[in-house]
Amino acid sequence: MEDIRPGSANSNDAFDISESLVPAREIKQAGQSHVSFDGLLQQPLLLKEDLKEGCGGQLWPAGMVLSKYMLRQHRSDLVDKTILELGAGGGLVGLAVASGCAVGPSPIYITDQLPMFPLMEANIALNDLANKVKAAVLDWGTSISDDIPRHPDIILAADCVYFEPAFPLLISTLRDLLGPNSDCYFCFKKRRRADLRFLKLAKKAFQVTEINDDPDAETYKRENINLFSIRAKHDG
Ligand SMILES: C[S@@+](CC[C@H](N)C(=O)[O-])C[C@H]1O[C@@H](n2cnc3c(N)ncnc32)[C@H](O)[C@@H]1O
Numbered sequence: 001m002e003d004i005r006p007g008s009a010n011s012n013d014a015f016d017i018s019e020s021l022v023p024a025r026e027i028k029q030a031g032q033s034h035v036s037f038d039g040l041l042q043q044p045l046l047l048k049e050d051l052k053e054g055c056g057g058q059l060w061p062a063g064m065v066l067s068k069y070m071l072r073q074h075r076s077d078l079v080d081k082t083i084l085e086l087g088a089g090g091g092l093v094g095l096a097v098a099s100g101c102a103v104g105p106s107p108i109y110i111t112d113q114l115p116m117f118p119l120m121e122a123n124i125a126l127n128d129l130a131n132k133v134k135a136a137v138l139d140w141g142t143s144i145s146d147d148i149p150r151h152p153d154i155i156l157a158a159d160c161v162y163f164e165p166a167f168p169l170l171i172s173t174l175r176d177l178l179g180p181n182s183d184c185y186f187c188f189k190k191r192r193r194a195d196l197r198f199l200k201l202a203k204k205a206f207q208v209t210e211i212n213d214d215p216d217a218e219t220y221k222r223e224n225i226n227l228f229s230i231r232a233k234h235d236g
Pocket of ligand 1: 054055056059060061062087089090091092112113116138157159160166
């Protein structure tokens, strides 16, 4: 995929979001991070970061927000749920959920485009989570392979809104995946006016509700990060 870094826009758009609240991101060398999500994980995740295959090779702010939300508010209500992460990059959110929430017996599927597959696999192995997490290729807008649950109960998506040509593809994949009982926790950082177009498309296609039980919300909203629940529309 095109190596376009979220936050790298440099326009004079009046709605362009200032990055001043967020430290500027350097393109990092490949390396490893320990992430405990402010102590929510007793044993921090060890995450390999490597940008050579695309922007998913490092951690993004909405992924941190969504992970913390899941660890705080869904620590014990995910047992027996099928769970899938879209645009997982190195697998931050899915691995956090696998590590800190009660889950199973189905594995959590962390998915992304093919170039991210080795990084997802490496991070599963680094955290010894192969018994709980599977990596899979899911390219938005393409048909979903038979190994992936057709209508997962829980879909996780963080920082997947940043490249306008991919919006209809992501909508199409959400349409394929969202069954009547699926709930997608969708977190993104609004960086450009165009990102609001994704929200418009999503509201047309699905039931989109802002999540309001996150104690951190006031803080991250100041950085233009928002957390939504996306569900299929009821018929009729
Ligand atoms: C900004 S990164 C976010 C990574 C991770 N969710 C996080 O929060 O740290 C966006 C991810 O979306 C993935 N992505 C972009 N276009 C995609 C597509 N068409 N199909 C599947 N994944 C895609 C990228 O490969 C990348 O890993």
